[in-house]
Amino acid sequence: MTGGVESGAPPGAITGPGLVEHFFRREYGRLVAVLARKVGVRHLDLVEDAVQGAFLGALTAWTARGLPEDPGAWLYRVAYNNLTGDLRRAAGRLRILERTVDAVAGSGDDPAPSYSAREVADDMLRMLFVCCDDAIPRESQLVLALKTLCGFSAAEIALRLFTSEANVYKRLARARDRLREAPPDVETPPLNTLTSRLSSVHAVLYLLFNEGYLSAHAEQAIRRELCDEAIRLATLLAEHPAGAVPETFALLALMHLHAARLEARRDGMGGLLLLEEQDRSLWDRQRIRLGVEWLERAASGELFSRFHAEAGVAAEHCFAPSFDETRWSEISDLYAMLERIDPSPLHTMNRAVAVAEWKGPEAGLAVLQALAPPVWLAGSYLWDAVLSDLHRRAGNLGIAQRHRERALASAPADAVRDLLRRRLATRPR
Amino acid sequence: MPKYLFLQRSVPGQSQRSSPAQMQEMYAAFNAWKEKFKDRILDMGGPLKPGGKVVTASGATDGPFVEAKEIVGGYMLVSAESFEHALEVARESPPVTMPGSSVEVREIRETEGP
Numbered sequence: 257m258t259g260g261v262e263s264g265a266p267p268g269a270i271t272g273p274g275l276v277e278h279f280f281r282r283e284y285g286r287l288v289a290v291l292a293r294k295v296g297v298r299h300l301d302l303v304e305d306a307v308q309g310a311f312l313g314a315l316t317a318w319t320a321r322g323l324p325e326d327p328g329a330w331l332y333r334v335a336y337n338n339l340t341g342d343l344r345r346a347a348g349r350l351r352i353l354e355r356t357v358d359a360v361a362g363s364g365d366d367p368a369p370s371y372s373a374r375e376v377a378d379d380m381l382r383m384l385f386v387c388c389d390d391a392i393p394r395e396s397q398l399v400l401a402l403k404t405l406c407g408f409s410a411a412e413i414a415l416r417l418f419t420s421e422a423n424v425y426k427r428l429a430r431a432r433d434r435l436r437e438a439p440p441d442v443e444t445p446p447l448n449t450l451t452s453r454l455s456s457v458h459a460v461l462y463l464l465f466n467e468g469y470l471s472a473h474a475e476q477a478i479r480r481e482l483c484d485e486a487i488r489l490a491t492l493l494a495e496h497p498a499g500a501v502p503e504t505f506a507l508l509a510l511m512h513l514h515a516a517r518l519e520a521r522r523d524g525m526g527g528l529l530l531l532e533e534q535d536r537s538l539w540d541r542q543r544i545r546l547g548v549e550w551l552e553r554a555a556s557g558e559l560f561s562r563f564h565a566e567a568g569v570a571a572e573h574c575f576a577p578s579f580d581e582t583r584w585s586e587i588s589d590l591y592a593m594l595e596r597i598d599p600s601p602l603h604t605m606n607r608a609v610a611v612a613e614w615k616g617p618e619a620g621l622a623v624l625q626a627l628a629p630p631v632w633l634a635g636s637y638l639w640d641a642v643l644s645d646l647h648r649r650a651g652n653l654g655i656a657q658r659h660r661e662r663a664l665a666s667a668p669a670d671a672v673r674d675l676l677r678r679r680l681a682t683r684p685r
Numbered sequence: 686m687p688k689y690l691f692l693q694r695s696v697p698g699q700s701q702r703s704s705p706a707q708m709q710e711m712y713a714a715f716n717a718w719k720e721k722f723k724d725r726i727l728d729m730g731g732p733l734k735p736g737g738k739v740v741t742a743s744g745a746t747d748g749p750f751v752e753a754k755e756i757v758g759g760y761m762l763v764s765a766e767s768f769e770h771a772l773e774v775a776r777e778s779p780p781v782t783m784p785g786s787s788v789e790v791r792e793i794r795e796t797e798g799p
Contacts (some may be wrong), residue, residue: 548711597726
């Protein structure tokens with residue numbers, strides 16, 4: 257499970273355009289992390305430019321002369337030379353960076369040392385912790401991680417996060433401003449001093465996964481990618497002493513258990529399927545196995561985190577033989593625990609749905625009655641969809657219809673709208 | 686006679702565990718562990734009494750903690766006359782005789798009790 261940190265895939269493996277892209281993105285994160293450790297995150301801009309330049313060079317050189325023996329080492333050498341050149345030029349202008357240049361350039365004539373998988377993992381994780389600096393706003397943390405560790409361009413990030421390219425640049429600028437402020441002497445803090453940021457790292461990985469999982473993006477492949485990146489980084493974290501705690505294991509378990517059902521969420525026509533409509537035989541058994549293995553490892557210690565509760569819910573679904581045989585009482589309890597650990601009206605709403613399946617629609621509505629939804633929830637299609645569903649099943653058809661119309665009007669995508677139409681239409685129960 | 690829950694933990698990567706039955710077992714281990722928090726978090730009266738002991742090959746240690754790197758390998762319910770008796774049973778159980786493995790022993794609250 258150390259996929260993604262080894263250097264240079266075998267040359268023969270790079271064939272289709274998808275694979276090339278995949279290889280480049282993996283290498284990007286690796287190179288940026290290693291070089292940023294060498295020169296300091298203050299120079300992240302220069303590091304990224306240098307790596308970008310190496311990729312452009314590779315496109316020309318490799319097309320003309322074929323693949324080098326070790327593409328990873330080739331990229332590193334070129335990126336390294338680009339970077340030292342850039343640093344020298346910057347030092348010439350600013351006269352303050354000589355020490356950095358000397359430190360890098362003085363490390364020998366052979367700038368392509370072979371890093372062990374462990375060292376690369378160290379560098380990648382250090383970069384991840386650097387991205388999760390508390391002084392950087394959460395949204396910027398996510399964008400910075402996508403850019404530096406996952407190798408997405410600003411345009412690709414904008415596409416995946418449903419925002420504008422300008423907004424992505426704005427968020428990146430905010431993050432880089434903060435990194436530039438880092439005093440020179442603590443440019444590359446040791447990993448063990450960064451573990452206090454672990455909960456921020458968890459939050460960013462969770463956000464990254466959810467962007468992929470919950471997104472109504474039309475293209476399955478695009479959503480899948482974000483989930484895979486989140487799982488890759490979380491696996492790196494879980495297998496490293498800096499992050500190997502039950503909470504990380506639970507986070508990784510919930511990612512695998514949700515990802516197991518990802519493919520089955522879609523019909524053959526690009527539409528979304530309700531849980532009860534999904535063909536459970538299409539769920540990814542291998543993923544479920546990984547998920548439950550991490551879940552078992554997470555079952556340790558004296559802390560039951562929100563990730564434990566959420567992984568527990570995901571596991572209940574994965575192990576239920578059918579929708580009707582789902583243990584809704586367990587799921588209701590898990591949501592209740594989640595509400596205590598991390599109070600949010602969203603969790604209360606989810607509990608109401610589970611309670612309604614368990615004890616009937618009236619019981620579900622009773623849970624919601626005690627809840628005054630904040631504006632962001634009351635204005636979302638989910639809130640109206642849940643109310644419409646519960647009221648219809650309780651026989652309050654007029655109220656149900658009103659919420660149904662509001663839910664359909666505010667649905668974020670056609671696929672979601674179609675799903676709501678099916679769920680909120682008269683359903684035999 | 687009071688009942689005791691034995692949570693078995695083994696060192697990861699020692700066995701190839703992929704059969705549906707084994708997956709169910711791992712899941713059951715999580716659920717058993719989860720129960721003790723239901724009590725604490727929801728205040729609804731869970732089945733486990735707080736506190737417990739971990740028995741390893743090198744003897745019993747205080748508190749219900751084991752290292753994070755260890756994993757729960759399964760669980761079983763055992764009836765015993767007393768906590769001490771349950772510990773004796775745990776010491777003789779196969780997982781404890783393997784180096785690195787341990788069993789956590791928790792007393793289960795009587796449902797009609799206080």
